[in-house]
Amino acid sequence: DRRAADTAPPTPGALADGTPIALLANLGKPGDAVDAVARGAEGVGLFRTEFLFLSASQAPTVTAQRDAYRELLSAFPGRKVVVRVLDAGADKPLPFLNDAHEENPALGLRGLRALRASEDILREQLTALAEADAETEADLWVMAPMVATVEETAYFTALAREYGLRTAGIMVEVPSSALLADRLLAHADFASIGTNDLTQYTMAADRLLGSVASFQDPWHPAVLRLVAEVGRAGAALGKPVGVCGEAAADPLLAVVLVGLGVGSLSMAPAALSDVRRTLSLHTLDQARRIAEAALAADDAASARAAAQAAG
Numbered sequence: 195d196r197r198a199a200d201t202a203p204p205t206p207g208a209l210a211d212g213t214p215i216a217l218l219a220n221l222g223k224p225g226d227a228v229d230a231v232a233r234g235a236e237g238v239g240l241f242r243t244e245f246l247f248l249s250a251s252q253a254p255t256v257t258a259q260r261d262a263y264r265e266l267l268s269a270f271p272g273r274k275v276v277v278r279v280l281d282a283g284a285d286k287p288l289p290f291l292n293d294a295h296e297e298n299p300a301l302g303l304r305g306l307r308a309l310r311a312s313e314d315i316l317r318e319q320l321t322a323l324a325e326a327d328a329e330t331e332a333d334l335w336v337m338a339p340m341v342a343t344v345e346e347t348a349y350f351t352a353l354a355r356e357y358g359l360r361t362a363g364i365m366v367e368v369p370s371s372a373l374l375a376d377r378l379l380a381h382a383d384f385a386s387i388g389t390n391d392l393t394q395y396t397m398a399a400d401r402l403l404g405s406v407a408s409f410q411d412p413w414h415p416a417v418l419r420l421v422a423e424v425g426r427a428g429a430a431l432g433k434p435v436g437v438c439g440e441a442a443a444d445p446l447l448a449v450v451l452v453g454l455g456v457g458s459l460s461m462a463p464a465a466l467s468d469v470r471r472t473l474s475l476h477t478l479d480q481a482r483r484i485a486e487a488a489l490a491a492d493d494a495a496s497a498r499a500a501a502q503a504a505g
């Protein structure tokens with residue numbers, strides 16, 4: 195799409211002391227790329243590929259997928275685009291992947307687990323991504339959802355490299371992955387924290403269930419401690435750590451995440467300008483101090499209040 199390629203490059207996100215914090219877009223279809231660029235996205239931190247599959251009764255062809263990925267990638271020449279392979283199951287069920295009834299689908303065969311059970315679908319998706327990558331100038335990163343173990347990380351990154359995809363990483367959205375982030379990052383090139391699911395699984399509260407919605411708050415210090423664990427592992431191993439859950443779109447929480455070691459934030463494009471402005475008002479030292487205050491709280495509300503007071 196030439197219109198996107200022709201617009202001026204966005205101002206990179208940065209803290210008050212000049213520390214760069216990449217501000218990226220969460221996208222659900224290629225057609226949303228032009229708007230994201232117009233709103234200053236430096237690239238894409240989460241491209242959800244479910245749109246290609248959700249209305250279908252069978253998996254889309256490699257050709258249909260390649261065309262969609264090419265449209266996306268061509269909107270971001272020279273820029274990072276993180277594409278997540280299919281995240282089916284739980285809140286995103288697919289008839290041809292998730293056929294067995296499960297009492298607890300959020301704890302079931304979803305994300306990478308479902309793809310491994312139908313590996314041909316994963317292989318076709320990687321084939322289509324590699325073809326689109328070869329035809330475009332974007333910096334394509336691929337990642338897997340719902341990774342819970344080192345073995346799954348090694349499996350996915352090896353498979354992606356088999357297809358010539360150079361940068362392969364994982365979403366950290368299960369507490370086990372956050373706790374073992376240093377082990378997972380020994381295999382993965384990067385980690386992207388999905389705070390929506392990470393909060394659901396840390397708090398044991400179904401993200402779709404209104405009666406437990408008060409637990410679904412990424413400000414909870416238990417969630418923040420897990421983010422800190424991933425941030426530490428990324429720094430120790432020199433591997434990028436980003437956040438692509440809703441938490442990244444909350445300007446003060448974005449400051450906290452950066453203080454915990456997160457180097458890129460991906461969000462709905464409409465949220466970019468507020469987060470950009472708030473980050474520009476804080477130095478890295480201040481962000482770390484604000485994060486310490488939030489971490490020391492007993493619950494989500496006190497963490498938020500402590501961060502506000504420390505800011």
Ligand code: PEP
Nearest residue numbers: 367388389390391438439
């Ligand atoms: C998340 O879980 O935080 C995430 C970004 O993925 P999704 O919302 O698509 O599950």
Ligand code: MG
Nearest residue numbers: 367388390391
């Ligand atoms: Mg998720």
